[in-house]
Amino acid sequence: xxxxxxxxxxxxxxxxxxxxxxxxxxxxxxxxxxxxxxxxxxxxxxxxxxxxxxxxxxxxxxxxxxxxxxxxxxxxxxxxxxxxxxxxxxxxxxxxxxxxxxxxxxxxxxxxxxxxxxxxxxxxxxxxxxxxxxxxxxxxxxxxxxxxxxxxxxxxxxxxxxxxxxxxxxxxxxxxxxxxxxxxxxxxxxxxxxxxxxxxxxxxxxx
Numbered sequence: 001x002x003x004x005x006x007x008x009x010x011x012x013x014x015x016x017x018x019x020x021x022x023x024x025x026x027x028x029x030x031x032x033x034x035x036x037x038x039x040x041x042x043x044x045x046x047x048x049x050x051x052x053x054x055x056x057x058x059x060x061x062x063x064x065x066x067x068x069x070x071x072x073x074x075x076x077x078x079x080x081x082x083x084x085x086x087x088x089x090x091x092x093x094x095x096x097x098x099x100x101x102x103x104x105x106x107x108x109x110x111x112x113x114x115x116x117x118x119x120x121x122x123x124x125x126x127x128x129x130x131x132x133x134x135x136x137x138x139x140x141x142x143x144x145x146x147x148x149x150x151x152x153x154x155x156x157x158x159x160x161x162x163x164x165x166x167x168x169x170x171x172x173x174x175x176x177x178x179x180x181x182x183x184x185x186x187x188x189x190x191x192x193x194x195x196x197x198x199x200x201x202x203x204x205x206x207x
Contacts, residue, residue, distance in 0.1 A: 013202040015106045016097070016123055017193060020116035021131035022161035023086075024143040026177040026185070028061070030131060031110045033186045041193075042100035044109045047073065050088035053148065063093070080207065081111075081118040086156065090115070098207055106193060113164040120170065125203035127196055129189060130171040134178055136162070142179075 019027055035043055047063040049070045058064045065073070070089040073079055082091030092109060100107045111119065119126050133139045136158075143149070143157055168174060173192055177185040196203065 012197045013204050014101045014104050015193060015196055015203060016101065016109070016119070016126040016205045016207075017106060017189075018109045018111055018116045018119050018126055018128045019131055019189070020111050020113050020128065020171070022113070022139065022164045023157045024139050024146070024161070025131045025133050026142075026182065027110050027131055029182055030177060030185055030189065031108065033182055034108060034189065037186060038190065040105065042103075042105040042107045044092055044096055044100075044107060046090055046092060046110065047079070048088060048090045050090075080122065081115055083112070083114050083118070085112050085114070086153065086160075092119075094207075101205060101207070113167055117167070117170060123205050123207055125205045127192070127203065128171040128173070129192065130168050130174045131177055131185070132165075132168075132174060134176055138179060 019030060021027060031043060034041065045059065045061075045063055047065055047070065049065060049067045052058060052062070052064050056062065056064075067089065070082075070091065073091065073093075074082060078094055079091040080094040080097055082089060084090075090112070092111070092115070097107055097109075109115075109119065113130075116128050120128060133142065139161060140158060143154055149157060175185050175188045175192075
């Protein structure tokens, strides 16, 4: 009779991890810290039609493209998901994700709540993490501190955040990114990834 014993070299299925949450909760900061802490993860670069902020680098933070280029990507079916977010296009290049999963790498996506919902529909076995602040007041202060939006856009982001919080039940995990405690939030996300790899019945992502 063949032994049922599972050895330490038992294959881990690659994970598709979505880090999401309202604007201002620190998704970019968390992803940047994850990059510095774990070299074995593949970080998906999102394509967007918005202009880069002063500190952002094309091909590192986002692929910055024109509206016309983005429309062509949609037409050519090059995107896994796409949406209009605050008046700008955002989307995930399809080949990038499939190639990384095929190589056995865990894949990290940084998406808005609408995008996370789309990925859940496409890949039910994806791990969805809802990143949040400890209160609405803290979120508002962070958005104001960025000084990147007009009062009208700031009001829109706050109202959108309130709507997005009502969808938290669609996610697998909630992680609090408390002010001044970024590394603790990153620790929790890395612990989630490790725990998922130790599940007896592992998630198998198919796209």
